[in-house]
Amino acid sequence: xxxxxxxxxxxxxxxxxxxxxxxxxxxxxxxxxxxxxxxxxxxxxxxxxxxxxxxxxxxxxxxxxxxxxxxxxxxxxxxxxxxxxxxxxxxxxxxxxxxxxxxxxxxxxxxxxxxxxxxxxxxxxxxxxxxxxxxxxxxxxxxxxxxxxxxxxxxxxxxxxxxxxxxxxxxxxxxxxxxxxxxxxxxxxxxxxxxxxxxxxxxxxxxxxxxxxxxxxxxxxxxxxxxxxxxxxxxxxxxxxxxxxxxxxxxxxxxxxxxxxxxxxxxxxxxxxxxxxxxxxxxxxxxxxxxxxxxxxxxxxxxxxxxxxxxxxxxxxxxxxxxxxxxxxxxx
Ligand SMILES: [Mn+2]
Numbered sequence: 001x002x003x004x005x006x007x008x009x010x011x012x013x014x015x016x017x018x019x020x021x022x023x024x025x026x027x028x029x030x031x032x033x034x035x036x037x038x039x040x041x042x043x044x045x046x047x048x049x050x051x052x053x054x055x056x057x058x059x060x061x062x063x064x065x066x067x068x069x070x071x072x073x074x075x076x077x078x079x080x081x082x083x084x085x086x087x088x089x090x091x092x093x094x095x096x097x098x099x100x101x102x103x104x105x106x107x108x109x110x111x112x113x114x115x116x117x118x119x120x121x122x123x124x125x126x127x128x129x130x131x132x133x134x135x136x137x138x139x140x141x142x143x144x145x146x147x148x149x150x151x152x153x154x155x156x157x158x159x160x161x162x163x164x165x166x167x168x169x170x171x172x173x174x175x176x177x178x179x180x181x182x183x184x185x186x187x188x189x190x191x192x193x194x195x196x197x198x199x200x201x202x203x204x205x206x207x208x209x210x211x212x213x214x215x216x217x218x219x220x221x222x223x224x225x226x227x228x229x230x231x232x233x234x235x236x237x238x239x240x241x242x243x244x245x246x247x248x249x250x251x252x253x254x255x256x257x258x259x260x261x262x263x264x265x266x267x268x269x270x271x272x273x274x275x276x277x278x279x280x281x282x283x284x285x286x287x288x289x290x291x292x293x294x295x296x297x298x299x300x301x302x303x304x305x306x307x308x309x310x311x312x313x314x315x316x317x318x319x320x321x322x323x324x325x326x327x328x329x330x331x332x
Pocket of ligand 1: 030089115
């Protein structure tokens with residue numbers, strides 16, 4: 001799976017406009033990988049028009065990064081006119097929210113580049129899937145393209161790749177040796193690590209503080225075996241609230257929030273919980289919960305999310321049941 005295959009697909013499609021799409025609430029790995037990929041493409045196809053889009057906007061941290069990086073993310077994506085579509089850091093079409101239907105309807109070839117396992121539905125739709133679960137981030141996959149093509153990233157490319165990797169590895173806690181080699185090479189390419197890392201901490205705003213505190217106050221605790229599981233709900237900042245509850249001492253935190261019809265659930269667990277129970281929040285909990293809520297769920301082993309429809313109470317109850325069922329299995 002290599003960069004040359006992508007070039008081949010673009011040549012075959014005689015592509016003039018290529019649209020790169022990031023998942024909804026695009027994180028730094030998504031937007032940074034899109035920027036570096038666009039930059040690399042332009043070296044081989046200088047006349048190609050490359051647009052970066054994100055379904056329903058980008059995350060707060062990503063917005064903060066854009067103040068310091070030359071990345072342009074379009075609010076209106078030109079999916080209809082694209083000659084090729086590339087999904088970055090996105091393994092299900094549903095993560096594209098309002099753009100999903102347009103992407104499905106498009107006749108343009110679809111390429112998926114992601115460090116999450118490809119979803120079977122996405123594999124059917126895509127002409128090419130470059131996915132590698134062993135890679136820390138989509139940015140690391142993009143850096144490997146630079147290496148395949150023997151191109152040394154310029155300072156901005158190196159900086160964006162560094163930021164995407166730093167974000168997805170939680171400031172290198174999740175980095176393996178190949179990630180750290182990549183990081184060393186990016187620093188050699190001109191990245192000031194200390195300065196770049198400081199861009200990744202967002203000052204917490206007032207409503208986030210309130211959401212975290214409310215979620216903690218409302219938390220319902222369940223003890224299953226040796227594990228403390230906390231359920232809560234807030235109307236915004238569910239992921240931040242779930243992280244806060246984990247930091248306070250819960251092994252698993254599930255925080256739901258309802259916006260109109262849709263229900264969003266953020267799940268977090270400690271590393272220890274995952275290692276001892278092998279319960280993978282994305283695969284074992286978020287995915288079936290997403291299906292139950294007529295939506296989509298997925299994510300990583302200790303951090304996952306669900307988008308669906310329904311009441312907070314129903315969602316959390318089902319989530320507790322899923323956790324209980326899994327925990328019973330691991331005890332036997
Ligand atoms: Mn990622």
